[in-house]
Amino acid sequence: MKFFAPAIAMVLFFAACIVLPASAAVYYSTSTPQIITKGDAFTVSGTGAENGTVALWVIGRNYFEVRSTAPDRHGNFSILFKPTETVKFSPGQYAIVLQDPGPSGIMEIEAGKDSARNLTIMNKGKIIIRGTKENLQGNVEDETEALVATATLQGVDDTFLPKYFFVEEPAVHFNEIIPASGSRLPDLVSGQAVRITGTTNMGRENTLEAELRLAGAGTPVLIKDLAIVYGHSLNTWSYVLDEPGLEPGNYEISVGWTKSNKTGTGMAKFSVRPEETTPPPPVIMPPEAGELPLPRWLDTLLVLGIIFVFAVVLSTIVKK
Numbered sequence: 139m140k141f142f143a144p145a146i147a148m149v150l151f152f153a154a155c156i157v158l159p160a161s162a163a164v165y166y167s168t169s170t171p172q173i174i175t176k177g178d179a180f181t182v183s184g185t186g187a188e189n190g191t192v193a194l195w196v197i198g199r200n201y202f203e204v205r206s207t208a209p210d211r212h213g214n215f216s217i218l219f220k221p222t223e224t225v226k227f228s229p230g231q232y233a234i235v236l237q238d239p240g241p242s243g244i245m246e247i248e249a250g251k252d253s254a255r256n257l258t259i260m261n262k263g264k265i266i267i268r269g270t271k272e273n274l275q276g277n278v279e280d281e282t283e284a285l286v287a288t289a290t291l292q293g294v295d296d297t298f299l300p301k302y303f304f305v306e307e308p309a310v311h312f313n314e315i316i317p318a319s320g321s322r323l324p325d326l327v328s329g330q331a332v333r334i335t336g337t338t339n340m341g342r343e344n345t346l347e348a349e350l351r352l353a354g355a356g357t358p359v360l361i362k363d364l365a366i367v368y369g370h371s372l373n374t375w376s377y378v379l380d381e382p383g384l385e386p387g388n389y390e391i392s393v394g395w396t397k398s399n400k401t402g403t404g405m406a407k408f409s410v411r412p413e414e415t416t417p418p419p420p421v422i423m424p425p426e427a428g429e430l431p432l433p434r435w436l437d438t439l440l441v442l443g444i445i446f447v448f449a450v451v452l453s454t455i456v457k458k
Contacts (some may be wrong), residue, residue: 172303174232177225177397178341182234183216184209190243195285197278198232198305202257204249221397227305233282234303240295247288247296261291278302308402310346310375310393312336315406323408328386330413332379337372340395340402347396348377353388353407364393386412 174180182194187209194217196203209215239245250258252268259267266288279302286298313335316322326332338346346364351357364375375393387410394403 173339174224174227174303174305175308175339175341175402176227176229176305177221177308179219179221179343180224180341181216181218182236183214184236185212185214187213187215187238189239189241191239191245193237193245195235195237195249196232197235197281197285199228199230199278201227201232202249224305229305229307231278232303232305233278234301235282235285236299236301238297238299240297242295245296246291246294247285259285259288261288261294266291306339308338308340308395310336310338310340310395310402310404311372312393312404312406321406323406326383326408326410328384328410328413329382331381332377332383334377334391334406334408335374336376336393336404337369337374338366338402339372340366342366342368342373344395344397346375346393348391348393351390351392353390359389363396384410386410 184192191206191208192215193204193206196205196219205217207215207217237245237247246262248260248263250260250265252258252265257269258265267284282300282302286300288294289296289298312321312323314323316324323334340346342365344366346366348362348364349358350360350362352359360379362377364377367374367376377391377393388407389410390405390407392403392405
């Protein structure tokens, strides 16, 4: 069952032309572009809201919420969604729809609930759409377009600006994982600095915690807090130990955020080899006095002399 009524869907063709005033703009501050990490804070802000209080509709999988805020005298506004709110999000596609009341300054389209606690959308207090959160199964585009289409109803001057994003579970990834190894990193060398890097979809306001253990051991060898650094597509992190690095052995490292939700923890294994030493070149001792090697031409002359003497002796024997 669709969340929105078929009668509303009939005006979707006109919805494509419904946008906010040209001067209005909306911006999103999230962990990574078009991604909100479950349990992370994110901010929606905008400018050019000159008609009074604006509303922000959030539509997602089993999620339906409306927040409102009054812009300042310059038309700027900002709405913060705290981690305690986003932790309720389910992974999948979401939509944020900014609603401006239009020149009248009054919002004709509003959200509410009926006597059975079902979700409703009302036009000047009259229910025009009825549904439940359970009917929001992640295909949010149809529901969002239907909401935007209410702007075409007679007597409605509200305008809507929809934006789409995805919600993901928190995750940590390691760079340089050896293909088909599962979670193994290249070997390191004892005595040298250690540098392990990776990416995460978590926001920079978070702190990651790295735990280093000997393989099979329960007690961490070292625990470090890691900062999350802005990245172009995904944020990054790095784990660094200066020389002399680590002792030879097999190690395990886990990197995750410091919040109670541990689903975002990444794991990797690596080995530290002993430092390789280059054997010294062999020492060639000079020959002692009186044992100097003969020149090669002298060896040849000696052989020819032996052959000549043998030939003379043989000739003498033959003549006798």
